[in-house]
Amino acid sequence: MGIALAEERDESDSSLVRRVRAGDARAFGVLVERYMKRAYCAALGLVGSHEDALDLSQDAFVRAYRARRSLDPDRPFYPWLYQVLRRLCFNFLRDRATRRSRLEGEAPWLVEDAAARAAERDPERLAELAQLRERLARAIEALPDREREMLVLKEFEGLRYREIAELLGIPIGTVMSRLYAARQRLAAALEEGP
Amino acid sequence: MTGAERDERERARRLMMASLDGELEEADRPQLERLLAADAELRAEWDRLRKVKEVTSSMALRKPPEEVWSHYWVSVYNRIERGLGWVLASVAAIVLLSYGIWQAAGEIVSDPSLPRFVKLAILALVVGAVTLLVSVFREKLFTRRHDPYKEIER
Numbered sequence: 001m002g003i004a005l006a007e008e009r010d011e012s013d014s015s016l017v018r019r020v021r022a023g024d025a026r027a028f029g030v031l032v033e034r035y036m037k038r039a040y041c042a043a044l045g046l047v048g049s050h051e052d053a054l055d056l057s058q059d060a061f062v063r064a065y066r067a068r069r070s071l072d073p074d075r076p077f078y079p080w081l082y083q084v085l086r087r088l089c090f091n092f093l094r095d096r097a098t099r100r101s102r103l104e105g106e107a108p109w110l111v112e113d114a115a116a117r118a119a120e121r122d123p124e125r126l127a128e129l130a131q132l133r134e135r136l137a138r139a140i141e142a143l144p145d146r147e148r149e150m151l152v153l154k155e156f157e158g159l160r161y162r163e164i165a166e167l168l169g170i171p172i173g174t175v176m177s178r179l180y181a182a183r184q185r186l187a188a189a190l191e192e193g194p
Numbered sequence: 195m196t197g198a199e200r201d202e203r204e205r206a207r208r209l210m211m212a213s214l215d216g217e218l219e220e221a222d223r224p225q226l227e228r229l230l231a232a233d234a235e236l237r238a239e240w241d242r243l244r245k246v247k248e249v250t251s252s253m254a255l256r257k258p259p260e261e262v263w264s265h266y267w268v269s270v271y272n273r274i275e276r277g278l279g280w281v282l283a284s285v286a287a288i289v290l291l292s293y294g295i296w297q298a299a300g301e302i303v304s305d306p307s308l309p310r311f312v313k314l315a316i317l318a319l320v321v322g323a324v325t326l327l328v329s330v331f332r333e334k335l336f337t338r339r340h341d342p343y344k345e346i347e348r
Contacts, residue, residue, distance in 0.1 A: 032267045037263065058269055065274050066274075066277070109256050110255065111253070132245075176208050183246050
């Protein structure tokens with residue numbers, strides 16, 4: 001273990017992966033620091049709790065290190081890690097569904113976006129949006145896992161269709177149709193009312 | 195609905211999605227506008243989807259406390275290290291336990307003061323335990339190798 005040097009922080013994924021394959025834990029540390037926030041957010045969007053997202057994202061890195069020999073330096077690291085992570089998250093959700101009810105109800109993992117609040121000056125509109133957000137948050141939690149994943153990648157991670165397609169290894173058309181299905185469910189939930 | 199109508203509806207949906215997400219090509223905008231103008235049902239759908247987009251755009255993932263990031267790599271490293279520790283400790287425990295059982299069995303068998311049926315019972319116990327262990331291990335290995343669903347995400 002050790003603190004990454006400035007030049008290591010600028011080192012390419014490909015070069016770091018080569019070092020990791022040779023058993024260099026310090027190079028792996030640089031990769032972890034580079035992708036930890038992204039991995040955590042992805043897990044949070046899928047499992048909806050801070051503690052679980054932290055645990056699962058760290059577990060994904062541990063598994064990635066153990067499987068380091070299967071890493072390909074010529075392919076991007078994060079999509080590979082994301083596949084490990086989403087599998088862990090889906091397994092976790094499946095196990096949790098059999099143990100107790102799904103996410104915690106009030107969607108503490110979703111909050112009001114500070115920039116959106118600053119942009120809206122009408123207090124009545126702000127109150128209306130807050131109410132809609134609450135309803136929508138519950139509807140997001142009730143989405144099927146793969147549709148929620150798509151919505152999170154698009155809305156909360158801000159990825160483009162092409163990036164999502166590459167990350168998941170699926171066609172862009174599938175990305176759009178899953179997103180459409182998710183939004184249709186959310187629209188229906190908004191119309192149903194509280 | 196005919197096949198052509200279905201295709202057009204699907205095309206319209208894709209254009210709506212792309213427009214909502216800021217990924218609509220400028221060349222496709224007139225087509226979306228034409229489709230919306232021609233179909234009231236589609237316009238209603240467009241309004242509903244825009245409302246959803248407006249609300250989701252005002253939401254964000256809750257950020258964790260900053261100190262989480264300063265301990266993150268240390269936690270990952272500790273897990274990696276402990277994983278290795280568990281493997282080493284488990285292998286060592288199995289080796290030592292097996293050696294202990296072997297030694298104890300040898301002493302019991304060579305002890306002339308113990309009745310024959312006790313020796314046989316101990317021997318049966320050891321053979322039975324080893325058989326069970328091998329059987330469970332082989333089953334696990336076989337299931338893993340021949341599991342038709344192993345590539346499927348569960």
